[in-house]
Amino acid sequence: MLSATVMASALTLALGGPALAHHSFAMFDNEHQTKIEGTVTDFEWTNPHVYIQLTIADPDGKARKYTVECANPGILNRVGWKFNVVKPGDKLKLVVAPLRENPTGGGLLHEMVLPDGRVLSNGGFAGAATVHF
Amino acid sequence: MKRTWCFLGGGVLLCAALPVLSLAADPAKPTVKAAYPSGPGSLAGMWESPFPPDQIRAPGAPPPPVEVGPAPLKEPYASELKAQRKAAADSLASGKPAINNGVRCIPGGFPGMMGPVFPLEVLETPQQINITNEAFSQTRRIYMNETQVAIDDAEPGFFGHSVGRWVKGVLEVDTIGMKDSVRMSGAPHSPNMRIDEKMRRTGPDTMEDQITITDPQYLTGPWTFTYHYKKMAGYKLGEFVCENNRDYDAKSDSQKLDLH
Numbered sequence: 001m002l003s004a005t006v007m008a009s010a011l012t013l014a015l016g017g018p019a020l021a022h023h024s025f026a027m028f029d030n031e032h033q034t035k036i037e038g039t040v041t042d043f044e045w046t047n048p049h050v051y052i053q054l055t056i057a058d059p060d061g062k063a064r065k066y067t068v069e070c071a072n073p074g075i076l077n078r079v080g081w082k083f084n085v086v087k088p089g090d091k092l093k094l095v096v097a098p099l100r101e102n103p104t105g106g107g108l109l110h111e112m113v114l115p116d117g118r119v120l121s122n123g124g125f126a127g128a129a130t131v132h133f
Numbered sequence: 134m135k136r137t138w139c140f141l142g143g144g145v146l147l148c149a150a151l152p153v154l155s156l157a158a159d160p161a162k163p164t165v166k167a168a169y170p171s172g173p174g175s176l177a178g179m180w181e182s183p184f185p186p187d188q189i190r191a192p193g194a195p196p197p198p199v200e201v202g203p204a205p206l207k208e209p210y211a212s213e214l215k216a217q218r219k220a221a222a223d224s225l226a227s228g229k230p231a232i233n234n235g236v237r238c239i240p241g242g243f244p245g246m247m248g249p250v251f252p253l254e255v256l257e258t259p260q261q262i263n264i265t266n267e268a269f270s271q272t273r274r275i276y277m278n279e280t281q282v283a284i285d286d287a288e289p290g291f292f293g294h295s296v297g298r299w300v301k302g303v304l305e306v307d308t309i310g311m312k313d314s315v316r317m318s319g320a321p322h323s324p325n326m327r328i329d330e331k332m333r334r335t336g337p338d339t340m341e342d343q344i345t346i347t348d349p350q351y352l353t354g355p356w357t358f359t360y361h362y363k364k365m366a367g368y369k370l371g372e373f374v375c376e377n378n379r380d381y382d383a384k385s386d387s388q389k390l391d392l393h
Contacts (some may be wrong), residue, residue, distance in 0.1 A: 023236040023380050026225040027388060046377035048238060067392045069379075074251065074267050074371035105392045 025126050028069075028097040028108040033130050036107075037093050038066060043086040047072050052086060052094075052109070067106035068096055075123035090115050095129045169337045171302030176332055177257040179370065180340055180362035182249030201248070201358040204320035210351055214319055229387070234314065236388050238375035240269035242291035242315035243308060244328055244344050247360050254370045262297060262304070270373045281307050284325055291315055293328070306330040323350040338364040 038054035050070040055063050070076060073083065086092070092114065096107030109122040111129035121129070169175075184197035206214060224231040234241065247253070251268040262275040273292035280296070287294040287310030297306040308328040316322065326348040335341050339362065346356040379391040 023233075023388060024225060024230045026230045027390065044377055047373045048375050048378055049380070051377070051379065065392070067379075067390065069390060072373065074373060077371060099390060101389075102392065106390055 025097070025108055027100055028126075029100050029103065030097040030108070030127055033095055033097050033110055034107070035093065035095055035131060035133060036066065037091070040086055040088050040090045040092060041065075042088060045073055045083045050076060050081075052092070054092065054094075064104065066104075068094060068109050069106065070109045071123040071125055075125065076120075079121055079123050081120055085114070085120070093133045095131055095133070097126065169334050169339075171334055172299055173259065174257055175302070175334045176255045176262070176304060176340060178255060179365040179368045180253045180255065181251075181365050181368075183339075183361055183363045184249060200360055201318060202356075204318060204346075204356050205353045206320060207351060207353055210321055214321070217319060232381070232386055232388060236381050238269070238378045238381070239314075240271045240291055242271070243273055243293055243295075243311065244330075244346070245315075245317055246271045246273065246292070247342050247344065249360075252365055252368060252370060253362065265370060267370050267373055269375065275304075275306050281309065284309050289313070289324070302333065304330070304332040306332065317346065320356075321351060322346075322348050325350060335361075340364075 036054075036056050038056035040052060041055055042051075042053035044051040044053070049072055052068040052070065054066045054068065056066045058064050073081075092112060094109060094113070095111040096109055098107040099105060108126050110126060111122070111132065112120045113133050114120065184200070204214070221231050230236075240246065246266040246268070247264075251266055254263075254265045254267075256263045256265075258277075260277055262277065263272055264275070265272040271292070273295060275295040275297040277297050282294060289310050289312045291312060293308040294310040295306050295308040297304055299305075306329070308330070309326070311322065311326055311328070313322070313324075326346060329345045329347070331343040333341060341359050341361050343357065343359045346352065379393075380388055382389040382391070
């Protein structure tokens with residue numbers, strides 16, 4: 001069940017209101033945020049969204065690709081990110097809202113812990129992280 | 134300090150700026166200045182909404198004010214929009230949001246682009262004022278002191294055809310020529326829709342844009358709302374080219390994250 005606030009915001013977007021964001025976050029399960037750890041294989045600093053491609057380990061130890069959707073460069077710049085803040089090979093700890101249709105394939109970022117321990121948000125539009133490292 | 138002195142000589146008004154000596158201002162009485170600028174040049178700079186979107190406000194903080202009220206639509210348009218809203222809500226509840234222009238990387242256009250939350254850049258010249266929203270790099274151009282074209286001559290677009298003038302320190306803008314697909318809060322409109330704005334400074338670091346939409350064919354009366362802004366000191370607008378849209382699957386015309 002979507003939260004009322006996310007629902008209201010997403011509804012505004014769906015009907016062409018003010019320029020809030022590119023799309024709604026309803027395809028992500030924001031009520032079941034999870035923690036993942038992985039190694040960066042690619043960092044796409046692009047619009048309309050920034051993406052982090054990771055290799056993460058399944059519970060059985062098998063490597064698996066994982067896609068993390070973030071806000072856009074403008075929003076992230078304003079909350080302390082930089083175009084090169086993440087690099088291939090970095091080991092990251094992430095709080096994500098998994099995709100409803102493919103929860104093991106990707107998710108929406110809520111919080112990121114960098115290798116040096118800095119914690120960065122996703123700019124807030126996706127809602128606050130409910131779990132933390 | 135200098136003061137301008139004028140003399141009538143030989144039928145000609147002669148003026149010269151001369152130093153004020155005995156009439157120098159009393160330093161104990163500071164010169165009265167406007168608390169904030171108005172008129173040409175007063176809107177230039179970077180601006181953002183002072184109201185964070187509802188979903189990111191701090192716990193316990195009051196909700197932001199409703200800047201845009203409902204469109205006073207006539208029937209059957211009001212009922213049609215209500216049905217569209219219900220369908221959109223149902224699609225969200227199912228976790229499969231309906232497709233809209235934003236997901237396709239099509240910008241919202243005017244007047245939605247004047248709303249929160251992305252920064253606005255205002256550039257002013259005597260002949261033209263450009264306003265760019267960081268989202269999708271949307272730029273509208275306001276041609277100063279020009280006569281508005283006839284509606285039949287205004288090529289429909291995302292930002293319309295805008296002419297402006299300064300009236301008592303307020304920028305008044307008239308816009309026509311919006312594409313049918315550019316819909317404020319989902320409200321449909323006719324080709325005859327007209328959007329009037331009054332943009333003004335409201336304080337040392339604040340500005341507002343009062344927007345009035347008139348469209349007798351679709352609206353029961355004027356639809357007026359006001360966006361508010363605060364200055365963004367030192368901010369430079371970022372690029373926004375929609376180069377990597379991984380959320381839209383054109384083949385199925387659906388919102389779906391590409392996990393390549």
